[in-house]
Amino acid sequence: MRFEIVKCHGSGNDFPLIDARGIALDDAQWPVVARALADRRGAVGGDGLLVLQENHGLLRFRMWNSDGSEAETCLNGVRCVARMAFERLGIDRATLHLMRSTVEVAREPDLAPGVYTVGEVAGPAGLDVNEWPLHGEGHEIVARPIARLDPVLAFTAVAMPNPHLVAFVDAIDEAALVRIGTICEAAPDWLPNRANVSFVRVLGPEAIFVRTFERGVGLTDSCGSAMAASAFAAALTGRTEFAREVMVRNKGGLVMARAEGDGMVALRGNATWEWEGAVSVDPATGIAGDLIVARHFNTEIAAWAAVAEASAAA
CATH class of the missing domain: 3.10.310.10 (Diaminopimelate Epimerase; Chain A, domain 1)
Incomplete structure (x- = not known):
């Protein structure tokens, strides 16, 4: 061919x-x-x-x-x-x-x-993890630990529409990101379709930095849906504001993102x-x-x- x-x-x-x-x-x-x-x-x-x-x-x-x-x-x-x-x-x-x-x-x-x-313009972002499915964690995960992944890190689960687990951190520990991403990549019984995992640093009210372990790929310099999910999670948890465009940076460059309260996310890139x-x-x-x-x-x-x-x- x-x-x-x-x-x-x-x-x-x-x-x-x-x-x-x-x-x-x-x-x-x-x-x-x-x-x-x-x-x-x-x-x-x-x-x-x-x-x-x-x-x-x-x-x-x-x-x-x-x-x-x-x-x-x-x-x-x-x-x-x-x-x-x-x-x-x-x-x-x-x-x-x-x-x-x-x-x-x-x-x-x-x-x-x-x-x-x-x-x-993508979305709406989904918060019901039963649709992934992710079993044993209730219907929504917003800013709380998932013990099977890490006892301390607080995750927010967002479908965009592919599944993302977003954790806001002070510093990005790539070894920890790979460890957690690898657990999800193994498709355990409680997460049969796997999930993308992102560590996110807030750089200010209008900027965040995203590092992602992407299912099917591994550690990647950029993942568009992860940037959209991270922008939505940042606004959802009060780190940025809905309806305000923010710069989403990563190792590959950047996009501009605006998350709305209805779950829609607009990207320019x-x-x-x-x-x-x-x-x-x-x-x-x-x-x-x-x-x-x-x-x-x-x-x-x-x-x-x-x-x-x-x-x-x-």
Whole structure:
């Protein structure tokens, strides 16, 4: 199988992206493609695979993690898929249909010179952990410990719509984050569908820093739905304010987020192209090869690098 791809990223969350509107693969084949293309030891590498599809006139977003599992959403990836739809269909706004929800997307003024920017509105955030499911902790978890994860850390559980456990900390202990994320990644009986785990530092009334262990990926520089869930959890617990835009920083860069009291979260962030080309995937071995890069987007890469450097220094 040979695919035309764009290598892209949203806030440092990087992916191969395929326009699959004319591609007929079944749900057993896409995970093979995802594992092959996202394998960082292989020809391309990434945090997962993004796919733009169309079904009866409806634009569809799908995302597979690097382990081949399909995610309910990926808000950094949504912006990249939205950009592809905008450019190839000649539009500047759309509704993308995800696994269990929809998200409104629109072209926005550039966050910084040369940084292609997309706005998205996702939600509503869900607080009922029985829907994940997460067993044995009641219906809601807001700013309280989960003994099976840690006896001290206080978590807030938010579905966006994929499940997130958010803990606000004074300093980010990556070893502890990996330990807790690994427990969730093992899919214990009480958390069969796993969960993303984020440690969040409050930098001020209008800024937070998020570090995430993402299910199916591991420790990641950026996770869009984690940033949205963390922004909502910060407002819910009184650390920031609802209806006030905050800067959400991470190791990959930043997004701007505004959480509302009804659970909706608006994000503004980049959708940056790095290169485009073509690659083959052997369905028998699940290995990607014969990569040809047709074009690098050096101006975009440099524009985002300036934003990420400024964010890291702030």
